[in-house]
Amino acid sequence: MRENLQDLLYLIAVARERSFTRAAAKLGISQSALSHSMKALETRMGVRLLTRTTRSVAPTEAGERLLRTITPRFEEIEAEFHAVGELRDKPAGTIRITAIDFAIDHYIWPRLAKILPDYPDLKVELIVDYGLSDIVADRFDIGVRHGDQVEKDMVAVRISPDVKMCIVAHPDHVRAHGVPRTPQDLLTHNCITLRLTSSGGLYAWELKKGKRALQARVEGRSIFNGVYQMIQAALSGAGLAFVPLELVQPHLDSGALVSVMEDWCPTFPGLHAYYPSRRASSRAMTVVVDALRHRG
DSSP: HHHHHHHHHHHHHHHHTHHHHHHHHHHHHHHHHHHHHHHHHHHTTTTTOHHHHHOOOOEEEEHHHHHHHHHHHHHHHHHHHHHHGGGGGGOOEEEEEEEEEHHIIIIIIHHHHHHGGGHHHTEEEEEEEOOOOOTTTTOOOOEEEGGSSTTTTSSEEOSSSOEEEEEEEOOHHHHOOOOSSGGEEEEEEEEEBBBBBBSSSSSOEEETTTTTTEOOOOSSSEEEEEHHHHHHHHHTTTBBBBEEEHHHHHHHHHSSSEOOOGGGGEEEEEEEEOGGGGGGGGHHHHHHHHHHHOOO
């Protein structure tokens, strides 16, 4: 059976080229080997398939009938092989991403939601994490951090502009407890704090005024492990919250929250998607990273 399939392919080549010499060159075999294969095929089938002259080769009536039947079949097989080969270049599989909820909601998911309909074999898994996870050990494909937090041996791609931070509170809280103006003043305020999943400790507010930078270890009665819950607590009057300005700008515009200590609020380097260099060759990774890339 295998011999027949190979000889049938040879027959198609000879019929197309109308020459043993040209067909042999196309097939990468010797002319004598091709001629031997055609004679063997004719012997097995018990019928003459090719008419040979000094100048050309042409199919016999039997040869034409066989070619009309087998040529479309082989063309279908060839097309299917090509289609399957194309799958290597189509994004497939699952890309696991770890990031804070702010990054997922504002940058990652809105962009991935636009491309996923175009790639039915591509899946994404988004995990909210405020810890500095080891993406290799925890088997994530992509991590997201501020630019200054990415390890030097990782490939990093910016996915957001720089992130301006702010300290906000409900107007009633400020009226009741006064407006804090220095990091020391924060000690007399109820601050809404963030629990870090990596260390289990509380996040120290990273404040900066001019060249002076410090970490304010604030305290309060409300502790959360997500920024959105912190904002809700601030809106309910629970105290001061240190959060990205972008998230609370609508509340500031409406007067539901007020901003304090603006001269102490830093701007962090933009969020970056990072991953080991060996993952860059994956077609799925290429598509996802390109979708996340900041183009502002």
